Amino acid sequence: MKNRALNLISPVAFLVIWELLVALGALDRRFFPAPSETLARLLELLQNGELTTATVITLRRMAVGFVLAAVPAVVIGLLMGANRMARIILGPLITALYPVPKIALVPMVVILLGIGETSKVAIVAISVFFLVVIHTMAGVLNVEQRYFDIARNNGARPWDLLTTVAIPASLPNILTGINLALGFALTVIVGTELLLPQGGLGALIWKSYNVYDIPTIFAGLIVVALLGWAFTVIMGEVERQLLPWRVADAAPARRRLQDEPRLRRFVRTWWLAVRPFSFTASVTPVVLGSVLAAYDGAWSWLLFAITLVGSVSIHAGTNLINDFYDWKKGTDTPESLGPNRALKEGILTPQQVFWGGVFFFALGSGLGLYLVATRGLLILYLGIFSVLAGWFYTAGPAAFAYIGMGEIVVFIFMGPVMIMGSYFVQMQSVNWNVFLVSIPIGLLVACILHANNMRDIEDDRANNKRTLANLLGRKASRWEYYVLIGGSYLTLVLLVLFGVAPPFVLLALLTLPKAAGLMRTAAVHEAPARLNKVIRGTADLHERFGWLMIAGILAAMVAQVV
Amino acid sequence: MAIIETAALTKVFPGPDRREINALGPVDLTVEAGEFICIVGPSGCGKSTLLRILAGLEQPTQGTMTAEATDLQRPFNSMVFQGDSTFPWLTVHANVEYGLRVRGVPYRERDEIAARMLRTVGLSGYAEAYPYQLSGGMRQRVALARALANDPEVLLMDEPFGALDAQNRALLQDELLYIWDQTGDSAGGGARKTILFVTHSIDEALVLGDRVLVMTAAPGRIKAEIRAPFARPRRTHELKRDPVFGELSYQIWEALRDEVDAARASELRGQR
Numbered sequence: 001m002k003n004r005a006l007n008l009i010s011p012v013a014f015l016v017i018w019e020l021l022v023a024l025g026a027l028d029r030r031f032f033p034a035p036s037e038t039l040a041r042l043l044e045l046l047q048n049g050e051l052t053t054a055t056v057i058t059l060r061r062m063a064v065g066f067v068l069a070a071v072p073a074v075v076i077g078l079l080m081g082a083n084r085m086a087r088i089i090l091g092p093l094i095t096a097l098y099p100v101p102k103i104a105l106v107p108m109v110v111i112l113l114g115i116g117e118t119s120k121v122a123i124v125a126i127s128v129f130f131l132v133v134i135h136t137m138a139g140v141l142n143v144e145q146r147y148f149d150i151a152r153n154n155g156a157r158p159w160d161l162l163t164t165v166a167i168p169a170s171l172p173n174i175l176t177g178i179n180l181a182l183g184f185a186l187t188v189i190v191g192t193e194l195l196l197p198q199g200g201l202g203a204l205i206w207k208s209y210n211v212y213d214i215p216t217i218f219a220g221l222i223v224v225a226l227l228g229w230a231f232t233v234i235m236g237e238v239e240r241q242l243l244p245w246r247v248a249d250a251a252p253a254r255r256r257l258q259d260e261p262r263l264r265r266f267v268r269t270w271w272l273a274v275r276p277f278s279f280t281a282s283v284t285p286v287v288l289g290s291v292l293a294a295y296d297g298a299w300s301w302l303l304f305a306i307t308l309v310g311s312v313s314i315h316a317g318t319n320l321i322n323d324f325y326d327w328k329k330g331t332d333t334p335e336s337l338g339p340n341r342a343l344k345e346g347i348l349t350p351q352q353v354f355w356g357g358v359f360f361f362a363l364g365s366g367l368g369l370y371l372v373a374t375r376g377l378l379i380l381y382l383g384i385f386s387v388l389a390g391w392f393y394t395a396g397p398a399a400f401a402y403i404g405m406g407e408i409v410v411f412i413f414m415g416p417v418m419i420m421g422s423y424f425v426q427m428q429s430v431n432w433n434v435f436l437v438s439i440p441i442g443l444l445v446a447c448i449l450h451a452n453n454m455r456d457i458e459d460d461r462a463n464n465k466r467t468l469a470n471l472l473g474r475k476a477s478r479w480e481y482y483v484l485i486g487g488s489y490l491t492l493v494l495l496v497l498f499g500v501a502p503p504f505v506l507l508a509l510l511t512l513p514k515a516a517g518l519m520r521t522a523a524v525h526e527a528p529a530r531l532n533k534v535i536r537g538t539a540d541l542h543e544r545f546g547w548l549m550i551a552g553i554l555a556a557m558v559a560q561v562v
Numbered sequence: 563m564a565i566i567e568t569a570a571l572t573k574v575f576p577g578p579d580r581r582e583i584n585a586l587g588p589v590d591l592t593v594e595a596g597e598f599i600c601i602v603g604p605s606g607c608g609k610s611t612l613l614r615i616l617a618g619l620e621q622p623t624q625g626t627m628t629a630e631a632t633d634l635q636r637p638f639n640s641m642v643f644q645g646d647s648t649f650p651w652l653t654v655h656a657n658v659e660y661g662l663r664v665r666g667v668p669y670r671e672r673d674e675i676a677a678r679m680l681r682t683v684g685l686s687g688y689a690e691a692y693p694y695q696l697s698g699g700m701r702q703r704v705a706l707a708r709a710l711a712n713d714p715e716v717l718l719m720d721e722p723f724g725a726l727d728a729q730n731r732a733l734l735q736d737e738l739l740y741i742w743d744q745t746g747d748s749a750g751g752g753a754r755k756t757i758l759f760v761t762h763s764i765d766e767a768l769v770l771g772d773r774v775l776v777m778t779a780a781p782g783r784i785k786a787e788i789r790a791p792f793a794r795p796r797r798t799h800e801l802k803r804d805p806v807f808g809e810l811s812y813q814i815w816e817a818l819r820d821e822v823d824a825a826r827a828s829e830l831r832g833q834r
Contacts, residue, residue, distance in 0.1 A: 153619060155664050
């Protein structure tokens with residue numbers, strides 16, 4: 001952990017020395033612009049859209065070429081790994097072509113396909129193809145024979161051997177191939193754009209060189225480096241999601257909070273206390289609403305940041321206050337002490353937790369009031385309604401949560417209200433389309449709550465807490481679960497069919513297998529331990545579904561620009 | 563009733579320089595339904611090959627094998643492999659229900675069977691864990707549960723506890739005996755499972771089996787057969803105090819010793 005700070009020393013020192021040398025006149029400003037100058041140019045290019053356009057063009061070429069190549073590459077790689085004949089026939093060709101420097105193919109590709117987009121996409125596709133084929137094949141070949149024996153002894157047929165052994169066992173290798181191919185594709189496309197400068201980051205760099213605009217060259221290089229870094233981070237996350245069984249280095253033993261140095265302890269203590277892992281429930285709708293506005297043509301980073309930080313602050317405040325009240329009620333049973341580790345380890349006193357909550361509420365309200373002042377009264381109304389809903393959720397004689405209204409309230413406020421609010425902040429208006437798009441997210445949030453209620457059917461009944469789940473009974477509440485999940489997918493498809501949302505949001509359908517798994521588990525089990533998994537799984541589903549919708553809208557924007 | 567019978571079973575593998583390696587046999591073996599048979603023999607004598615032939619993973623070069631399946635609805639055999647044989651990419655639960663899944667048993671049914679098997683081997687709390695999170699002994703129990711979930715007529719076990727430390731080994735032996743007794747109850751579907759258990763350990767063979775077969779050095783044939791006359795249910799650590807146990811253990815070692823020497827001599831020849 002400490003190393004992370006040490007990691008920064010060399011790059012920061014490098015930049016500082018560079019800046020100083022320029023300031024002292026030791027480096028010629030015309031050839032080596034100071035980092036501050038490059039940064040200023042970067043922001044300028046972002047503002048006038050030049051850099052964004054170039055990045056989008058480069059990314060689009062990469063994405064198209066990548067998808068065109070990676071899919072057949074995986075199929076061919078699997079075939080070559082699994083089948084000796086295919087390996088003998090295709091192997092020599094692949095091994096012969098693999099080491100050819102792909103950038104050297106540009107002239108031939110241009111002769112064949114012209115100098116348009118097609119040839120640039122083709123170059124990316126060629127670069128990706130070989131890496132993925134070779135890694136996939138190696139992956140299958142490296143699967144230990146005994147796994148196939150075990151599978152066959154258990155009754156697996158050839159198709160099962162492929163789907164239940166060869167593919168999952170070689171997935172780590174396939175992903176490594178894809179990871180390498182992404183980095184390679186970036187190198188090759190930027191190189192190609194240098195040779196054929198028609199749009200894209202490479203062209204931007206080349207054109208800037210021609211007019212001796214050195215800061216722009218550096219700005220372009222920075223974006224390329226950031227893209228490469230982003231791919232690595234994204235692939236790391238993809239691997240973690242797809243390969244949960246492969247935690248190479250076990251998580252280091254958690255250090256007790258007391259043992260941390262003081263400043264780190266302060267930050268980490270509060271970080272844990274606000275329970276950041278619950279934030280996706282509020283982050284997802286805010287991002288979705290804001291991105292929808294961007295899709296419709298209105299975007300401000302500042303407003304987005306304020307909306308996001310404001311919502312997260314309110315969420316953090318809510319978590320802290322809830323923990324405080326849980327603690328108050330649970331004084332006699334230390335085990336029932338909520339999930340707040342800081343409170344549990346005795347680092348924070350309950351009073352500190354309470355005042356922390358007040359602080360975050362104040363911060364959130366302050367940011368909210370800024371939005372009210374600059375963007376209009378609608379935000380105030382939404383805010384007041386939300387606070388009231390939050391308050392009467394568990395308090396008062398007719399608390400929503402106790403009369404079977406929990407799902408509806410959560411649906412409205414964590415779905416449409418948050419999404420339309422964030423949209424309004426950017427756009428200064430709302431429309432029915434935004435409401436419609438927010439429905440799937442709202443249904444899934446309601447579904448998380450319902451999964452909770454399904455687990456607590458018996459307890460809640462004993463406590464006279466009436467939830468929809470215990471009013472309906474075990475069987476019908478399962479149907480409610482199916483309806484909420486199914487409803488969100490159905491709405492999504494209808495949104496696209498009726499042209500309310502761009503087809504790209506169908507990306508969220510990628511979560512269908514997970515949803516099917518959850519419904520199956522919910523269909524069979526009553527044990528709280530199993531249903532706990534359903535709750536966590538549903539929250540996970542909501543998060544992934546939301547982010548895939550967001551990714552879909554971003555993809556639609558990219559498609560529009562080009 | 564004989565459930566498995568082999569006659570003059572041999573296996574020849576192609577070796578380097580177009581030579582042939584006689585790995586096994588001829589083996590004549592009769593296994594009665596419900597018997598627990600242990601097979602000991604020196605390293606490389608073809609014990610595992612014999613088991614793999616019985617499992618259908620390998621074809622014999624010569625000789626015949628007849629298997630008398632009584633119930634065509636159930637898989638005839640399931641094997642517990644040597645070393646770690648869990649699928650690392652599946653959770654414990656998914657590992658146990660693997661055989662049921664590829665055979666198309668409906669979700670609800672296989673889920674229930676897998677949960678029951680995990681209870682049987684004492685791993686209920688680890689259903690959603692991945693194998694890398696378990697110890698070697700726990701993984702071996704997962705492999706056992708997977709074989710049991712198939713509900714085969716014959717259980718083939720290839721040195722399943724070979725890689726475990728002595729304590730874990732003793733515990734799992736007791737557990738295996740207990741589970742085997744359970745399957746013999748009327749609740750477990752009537753007849754006890756037939757088990758063929760390959761091991762290096764003479765003590766393990768005596769503790770577990772009804773009969774202990776001693777194999778010769780490669781190509782392995784059955785050299786001797788010793789009955790383990792101890793009453794069931796057995797407690798492994800108490801059995802070892804029985805003077806008969808010591809005597810039988812000595813007899814098996816006497817039969818095995820020449821073969822181990824022979825195996826070692828041929829290994830040395832191979833080096834030169």
